[in-house]
Amino acid sequence: MNLTLEQLEFAQPEALLLLLGLGLLLALAWRRDRGKGPTYLRPIPGFEAARKAIPASAETGKAVHLSAGTGSLVAFTTLPTLAGLELLAPLIQHAATLGSAFLTTTPSPLVMLVLESKVRRAFRAAGHPEEFAPAQVRFIGDAPTAYAAGVMGTLTRENVASNVMAGAFGDEYLLMGETAAGKGIEGIVGNADPSVLPFALASADHLIMGEELYAAGAYLGRKPWHRASLQAQDWLRLGLVGAILLAVLLKTTLGVP
């Protein structure tokens, strides 16, 4: 096969421009954050509730159920699933440190491997690696419906105080959310899908919605790159909103197409 540079073509230049723009803003926000200290973060009740669920579980002796959603790491649900894992990681570390009971479930075998690694590492970092039990990381089926059935059974039969679910969900969320609500289990849900948010709002006690899910690293993990990322997103959002308003103004007043 004859491979030459002349065969190179550009595709989707607008998307590349947006991505490069976000990268530039990220770098600028990182430099600014390092010079002036932490950026202000508005309080989000969902993250506060998630943070408090772990010590509450240690006090009551009941477990916390943690789920990174019904998505996978090799599909279009990769990013919400990674966001869910970012939210769960500090909770797992906190639970391992305090000795709180917790269990994680997932319908994706790849996410199961990541969760097992995080749980093992958390116990190792807490100084008691022998506390890790394989039953703390459970693979429940490969289909969303099967997963929902498994989680419903887990929430019904096991002694669970809080149910933290963050990531990609479909309609099957309501089966799990309603089961938790019916059993009086505190529900903390993080999701960015507008079609699932009404279900989550109705059945969960605390909702982390839309872009808030992707801010978990800054709120719970407190990593500096996450704070810079939030700042960059804010700047880009202001820019996009300004561009939309300008376009509306030009179209309605000057008739520009």
Add this chain to the structure above:
Amino acid sequence: MVKKLAVAIAVTSGLLVLAGFFFRHPLLAICQGALANWATILAAFALLLGLANLLSFHATNVRGRRMGWGYSLLALIAALAVLVVGFAPELGWPGDWHLDWVFVYIYEPLSMTFLALLAFFVVSAAYRALRLRTWESAALVLSAVVVIVGQLPLGYQLWPGLVEAKDWLLAVPVTAGMRGILLGAALGAMALGLRVLLGLDRPYLD
């Protein structure tokens, strides 16, 4: 050292695939295809590990006679039965319809039946939402009534303005709210993707 190697592999693979979206070149297409195939193979092997995890958990439940061990026994029997059926051609069973039959006549009906429960759960969730007793629940009740009655033929008979109100509600505030959420989520997802691809964030590792 192992961690740095893992991050280097992840970043290189991710940037190669990303480059393939923005630059078209046969070499990039070959790399993209190879990486996608390797990911599929890894996912298939991970499925074996997931199966081992599932069988191990339920076997422990049955052995220890823990709460719900009967369901664990059923799960074990079902998993092993489908596994055997999957090997039907290799076992010399006539035809290759066995696995399809299990999915079409057992798994799909069970799955649909389970999803049908959503209808009842939606009602109970709506009842719980209507009991919130805040201004948000009042807004929820009012908009729910307008949309539900406006959708019915009866709505038009009662007052034609109700249908217009329903259309306006769905076209303006609901669409605006959804677009706002999607815009914010898209920016968040883009930022997370960029951080992961540049190796600044390692949710798959840390």
